[in-house]
Amino acid sequence: MRERTILLITLLGLGLLAVGVAVVVVVEPLPEIATVEAQLLSQGLKIFFGIAAVVFLGVEGLLVFASVRGHLQGKSQAQVSSGLEMVWIGLPAVLVAVIVIYSVNLLSDIEAPASDAMVVTVTARQFEWEFYYVDAAVSSDTLVLPVGKPVELLFTSADVIHSFWVPAFGEKIDAVPDMVTSLTVTPLKTGIFRGVCAELCGAGHETMQADVLIQDPAVFEAWLTSSR
Numbered sequence: 001m002r003e004r005t006i007l008l009i010t011l012l013g014l015g016l017l018a019v020g021v022a023v024v025v026v027v028e029p030l031p032e033i034a035t036v037e038a039q040l041l042s043q044g045l046k047i048f049f050g051i052a053a054v055v056f057l058g059v060e061g062l063l064v065f066a067s068v069r070g071h072l073q074g075k076s077q078a079q080v081s082s083g084l085e086m087v088w089i090g091l092p093a094v095l096v097a098v099i100v101i102y103s104v105n106l107l108s109d110i111e112a113p114a115s116d117a118m119v120v121t122v123t124a125r126q127f128e129w130e131f132y133y134v135d136a137a138v139s140s141d142t143l144v145l146p147v148g149k150p151v152e153l154l155f156t157s158a159d160v161i162h163s164f165w166v167p168a169f170g171e172k173i174d175a176v177p178d179m180v181t182s183l184t185v186t187p188l189k190t191g192i193f194r195g196v197c198a199e200l201c202g203a204g205h206e207t208m209q210a211d212v213l214i215q216d217p218a219v220f221e222a223w224l225t226s227s228r
């Protein structure tokens, strides 16, 4: 009986490990990934979902196992050893500590400002965005970015609170009057990525698109020069 229990728990553990790895490999939490930061975020989310799947299935599995075994043995009440108590207090504590340390590191990687970043100031107003390329002194109503170069976007608002959200960036940031908020992005691939204002900002809010055009560096430089 004891050997069978050990075998069962070992099989359960291996099965859970397989589920965790499958979740991490298969489930893609973001709809699309256009930046290095979104890729880091996606990796983090996959690991959290993998851990959550293992914990959920493990706890439910043990619950069913204990209920069935207790029922078969005719016990109406569980008897708990203090060793087992230590395990179910200690294991979650270690797990949460690991997740906290990993999250803090991940967040500081994502938010780390790049020293060679191109600076673009963004002014939001009802119901449009204005992008200003500081070094080139160029204004644009569309955000155009080159692949591979880190960009620091500095947001403010001319009227009410708006929110810049491009799902493929994995991040969302508010544009607030009299305040500057920042977002660093490093584009990974070319394309047009849909974006919107994600804060209800008035009777034209739904028209406030924020699409981003990511181009090859040479094409971007040509655009920037021709916009001067």
Ligand SMILES: [Cu+2]
Binding pocket: 124, 127, 161, 162, 163, 197, 198, 199, 200, 201, 205, 208
């Ligand atoms: Cu808005």
